Amino acid sequence: MPETLEVESQAAETWTLLRTLFGQQRRRFLIAASDLALHPAQAGALVQLASPLPMNELAARLGCDSSNVTGLIDRLEARGLVTRRSSFHDRRVKHVVLTDSGQQLRERLLERVGQPTPGFERLSISEQRQLATLLRRILDDGTAAREKRSS
Amino acid sequence: MPETLEVESQAAETWTLLRTLFGQQRRRFLIAASDLALHPAQAGALVQLASPLPMNELAARLGCDSSNVTGLIDRLEARGLVTRRSSFHDRRVKHVVLTDSGQQLRERLLERVGQPTPGFERLSISEQRQLATLLRRILDDGTAAREKRSS
DNA sequence: TATTGTTATACTCTATAACTATA
DNA sequence: TATAGTTATAGAGTATAACAATA
DSSP: OOHHHHHHHHHHHHHHHHHHHHHHHHHHHHHHHHHHHHOOHHHHHHTTTTSOEEHHHHHHHEEEEEEEEHHHHHHHHHHEEEEHHHHHHOTTEEEEEEEEHHHHHHHHHHHHSSSSSGGGGSOHHHHHHHHHHHHHHHHHHOOHHHHHHHH | OHHHHHHHHHHHHHHHHHHHHHHHHHHHHHHHHTTTTHHHHHHHHHHHHOEEEEEEHHHHHTTSSSHHHHHHHHHHHHHTTTEEEEESSTTTTTEEEHHHHHHHHHHHHHHSSSSSOOOOGOOHHHHHHHHHHHHHHHOOOOOOHHHHHOO
């Protein structure tokens, strides 16, 4: 088998396995959100709010238009889960902040989706380390390379 | 550090990396769907329809109620992307089948989300194989173990 | 002028419950 | 009696375009 073909088929196979895991995790997420009376988008917003975020940034992370975030946050605010806080530096910007109640709900959500998927425990510590190393290589945003180029 | 703590923190770290990759892939998916004028749920349905599926099964895979799938498929059908085909064996069951047009759109979608995420190519073939092996251990549904127990 | 967030609009998604047809 | 799919309903998500306030 020519090397380029081998590269492609191995990549395809591995990526399919990852996508299977994605799908499994997505279903876990939807069930957890439903159990906590959250719509998927609301649950997604809660997950992102580890620290306060501008509406802007939240929209980017959720992959949707910022006009949606207005209504999304309106409803979370009506339920007492978040508040809006205007920025001192730029009065156009509003930061979304979790309330205590929102913090608690976020933790309950993360207890479920933040925990490794069932099956993960079959990996030994050294296998988990191996996996982490591989994932970091995929996720590496190339900061070092950019720094090198700009110098 | 006690071993149980070490296991937990290594697992937490590795799982966080996987979740980062999930989030990245989710955003890729949403952008691809939007570019093809598909709502996320419609795109999700198309991805599942590698082969015809009962409405039932589709709802399970999408993690939503089957009443939603009725409307979802109605709209895809109105756009000529799928058809309903009654089952011979059980006349209650309807299979959702892609039309040629639906097949083509599905392929365009998979060209984008079915391809490995940017950064994946940084792994060598042997690293990709390593990753595949680790993922298979996580995903293994324990068929062998069950067969062993039932014997 | 450009950017942040909001509003208005139209359409789609989502869960629940009640319903029909079939098993 | 149970199951597959549909319908009705109410509330939420989504993109687009137009708008106000601020930079």
